[in-house]
Amino acid sequence: MRRVLIRDPLFWLGLLLFASLMTLSVGNTLFRDGQVDQVTNLYSADGTLLATSPLEPSSEHWLGTDRAGNDLFQLLIEGAKWTIGVCFTVAFVRIALALLIGVPLAFRGKRLYTGLRLLLDGFLIIPISLLALFILLPALLLTDPALIPSMSSRALLEVSVLTLLGLPALLLYLISETRQLLAQEFMLVARTLGGSPFYQFRTHIWPHLLPTLTIVFMQQFVQTLMVLIHISLFGVFFGGSLLLFGDGVAPTIFEWASQFGYYFLQFTALSWINHMFLVPAIALALLVFFANLLTSRLERAYRLRRQQLIHAPMQELAEAEAAATQLSDPFEPVRISTKS
Amino acid sequence: MQSFVIRKTIQLIMALLVLLGVSALPGLIVQMRPDFSNYFKTVEQQLKLLTTWDTLTYYNATAAENRLLFPDLEPFVQETLLIFSSALICSAVAALLYAFLFYQAGPKIRSLLTQVTRTLEMVPDLFWVIFSQFIVIILFKTTGFNRIEIAGGADDHVRFLPILTLSLTTVFFFIKWLTGRIQEEQGASYLELARAKGIQSPRLFWQHLLPNLFYRFYLFFRTNIITILSSLVVIEYTFNVQGMFRFILINQDFSILLVLLLLIYVPFFIFDTVVELCIPRSWKGGIS
Numbered sequence: 001m002r003r004v005l006i007r008d009p010l011f012w013l014g015l016l017l018f019a020s021l022m023t024l025s026v027g028n029t030l031f032r033d034g035q036v037d038q039v040t041n042l043y044s045a046d047g048t049l050l051a052t053s054p055l056e057p058s059s060e061h062w063l064g065t066d067r068a069g070n071d072l073f074q075l076l077i078e079g080a081k082w083t084i085g086v087c088f089t090v091a092f093v094r095i096a097l098a099l100l101i102g103v104p105l106a107f108r109g110k111r112l113y114t115g116l117r118l119l120l121d122g123f124l125i126i127p128i129s130l131l132a133l134f135i136l137l138p139a140l141l142l143t144d145p146a147l148i149p150s151m152s153s154r155a156l157l158e159v160s161v162l163t164l165l166g167l168p169a170l171l172l173y174l175i176s177e178t179r180q181l182l183a184q185e186f187m188l189v190a191r192t193l194g195g196s197p198f199y200q201f202r203t204h205i206w207p208h209l210l211p212t213l214t215i216v217f218m219q220q221f222v223q224t225l226m227v228l229i230h231i232s233l234f235g236v237f238f239g240g241s242l243l244l245f246g247d248g249v250a251p252t253i254f255e256w257a258s259q260f261g262y263y264f265l266q267f268t269a270l271s272w273i274n275h276m277f278l279v280p281a282i283a284l285a286l287l288v289f290f291a292n293l294l295t296s297r298l299e300r301a302y303r304l305r306r307q308q309l310i311h312a313p314m315q316e317l318a319e320a321e322a323a324a325t326q327l328s329d330p331f332e333p334v335r336i337s338t339k340s
Numbered sequence: 341m342q343s344f345v346i347r348k349t350i351q352l353i354m355a356l357l358v359l360l361g362v363s364a365l366p367g368l369i370v371q372m373r374p375d376f377s378n379y380f381k382t383v384e385q386q387l388k389l390l391t392t393w394d395t396l397t398y399y400n401a402t403a404a405e406n407r408l409l410f411p412d413l414e415p416f417v418q419e420t421l422l423i424f425s426s427a428l429i430c431s432a433v434a435a436l437l438y439a440f441l442f443y444q445a446g447p448k449i450r451s452l453l454t455q456v457t458r459t460l461e462m463v464p465d466l467f468w469v470i471f472s473q474f475i476v477i478i479l480f481k482t483t484g485f486n487r488i489e490i491a492g493g494a495d496d497h498v499r500f501l502p503i504l505t506l507s508l509t510t511v512f513f514f515i516k517w518l519t520g521r522i523q524e525e526q527g528a529s530y531l532e533l534a535r536a537k538g539i540q541s542p543r544l545f546w547q548h549l550l551p552n553l554f555y556r557f558y559l560f561f562r563t564n565i566i567t568i569l570s571s572l573v574v575i576e577y578t579f580n581v582q583g584m585f586r587f588i589l590i591n592q593d594f595s596i597l598l599v600l601l602l603l604i605y606v607p608f609f610i611f612d613t614v615v616e617l618c619i620p621r622s623w624k625g626g627i628s
Contacts, residue, residue, distance in 0.1 A: 118350065118351050118354050119354055121351060121354070121358075122356070122358040122362070122601075122605055123358055124566060125565050125566055125604055125608055126359075126362060126566070126569075127570040127572075127585075128566070129570050129573060129574070130570075130573055130585070133589075133592075134365070134366040134592065135365055135368070138366065138369070139369050139371075149372050153372055161369075169566070226464060226465075227570075229464075229466060230570065230574050233466075233577060233578070234589060281466075284466075285467045288462070288464040289462045292461075292462035296458055296462070
């Protein structure tokens with residue numbers, strides 16, 4: 001799988017995109033203190049007012065500015081680390097937890113698995129975004145600016161809620177995957193030879209599980225991103241929503257999904273499709289697209305690798321069979337070519 | 341049969357308890373911290389609600405009064421059901437036709453089809469929503485054609501676009517699975533035998549391949565229903581469909597959440613049971 005991926009330009013393109021976005025975003029925080037330029041009014045040289053924000057995209061402001069005058073390009077750069085970081089963390093922690101809980105359970109009997117399936121069955125059809133909305137809205141709707149809890153506690157709460165809500169489905173999947181591997185012949189041999197469960201896992205199951213896990217990781221990444229986008233459409237932004245005077249909510253950080261939800265809530269009342277709304281929408285769509293692209297490249301590499309693995313012995317077998325049928329004297333020793 | 345009934349009853353009771361626990365989850369977090377005593381209090385409240393479900397009320401903002409939930413919720417449920425089922429039927433039919441085309445096609449067309457669907461399936465559902473609204477507005481601006489609703493109202497049903505966008509998100513989902521299985525099954529010995537007996541390839545597809553995939557397809561559908569429902573939530577919200585997901589987004593209440601969860605789960609449970617009973621064993625891969 002690794003060999004296929006190294007030679008895959010599309011995979012590298014996707015990876016490069018994510019890496020450069022993260023570097024730019026973290027760089028912006030480190031070297032510019034996370035600053036995003038604000039332009040409220042635009043004047044010409046002699047002082048006459050040219051325009052007020054939101055400004056259309058121009059050579060000065062590549063993607064234009066929003067109503068508060070934030071430069072959208074810088075805003076996207078600054079927010080990228082939140083969007084990618086949150087999805088990455090949630091996906092990673094989910095998989096780590098599912099491994100920690102699921103693998104020991106997979107080594108137990110079938111009854112436990114059926115029981116668990118039965119128990120979690122109800123959990124598997126509820127839209128996560130709906131539940132996340134219900135749990136997070138009361139906690140993250142910040143009505144009183146004086147009583148805002150710290151950013152880290154808000155982020156921790158949201159990340160843990162998102163992680164736990166997606167955990168049951170992943171857990172069941174991982175258990176069934178591990179159980180399938182355990183039913184293989186080589187595992188029977190490993191057990192018979194007396195390998196301890198930990199040894200069995202490390203030497204036999206982990207190498208088989210790892211390629212699947214990378215694919216699952218990307219899937220979880222996209223799923224988390226979609227949940228983030230969905231709940232911010234409903235007005236729950238990552239890290240909390242400030243209740244504005246009158247009606248409406250505003251995000252506290254420049255995270256992409258939150259910005260998208262923020263502009264979406266504004267756009268329904270005002271003029272329709274404008275750059276303010278399109279920029280985060282297209283950015284998010286591209287992010288999802290590239291994450292999906294990475295997933296599909298990983299899947300492809302996995303498939304090709306498996307085809308190679310299955311094909312090689314099949315061919316040898318076919319050669320041996322062909323050689324056996326061509327024998328004039330069946331008891332004469334034959335040399336069967338075994339290419340490896 | 342008896343063990344089947346017992347198993348299903350246990351499953352139903354367990355699921356109801358879990359859903360009860362899930363619907364009380366919003367009570368778990370108080371002041372940004374998990375608070376278990378408050379959680380159990382909420383669970384207790386929800387339990388009490390179950391016993392008095394026919395007198396449940398919600399606050400109707402238009403009428404500015406509390407009204408009984410049950411007769412009022414009905415049209416919303418109907419609307420959601422209509423959109424969900426017609427989108428499912430549309431996408432299932434489209435996916436089947438595509439699969440047939442894929443099965444008949446030569447290697448060149450196959451790789452072309454795969455490339456196209458692989459690219460299209462990466463598009464997130466929300467993008468379809470915005471894109472379709474955009475197209476309809478452009479259409480209206482250029483030709484004056486205004487028969488397609490892009491957003492619903494209280495008495496205004498918006499159906500075409502929600503069904504279209506939901507179908508678009510699910511169809512690629514189905515297609516991906518179907519083409520994968522077709523490629524897998526193609527070399528299977530029962531198909532080889534049928535082909536050797538001279539059965540034409542359309543009949544091979546509809547009579548031999550599809551029945552074998554049907555039950556697995558149902559299982560696949562069941563495990564991924566969560567994604568489809570998530571899309572439906574967003575679609576109802578963005579198109580302003582007067583459906584039950586939009587209803588709950590407007591009336592955010594624990595009791596309504598519980599009702600909604602039951603309304604989703606119980607039909608699926610019944611459907612599951614019926615499928616398990618009715619589908620012939622040979623379709624499930626057993627020997628009849």
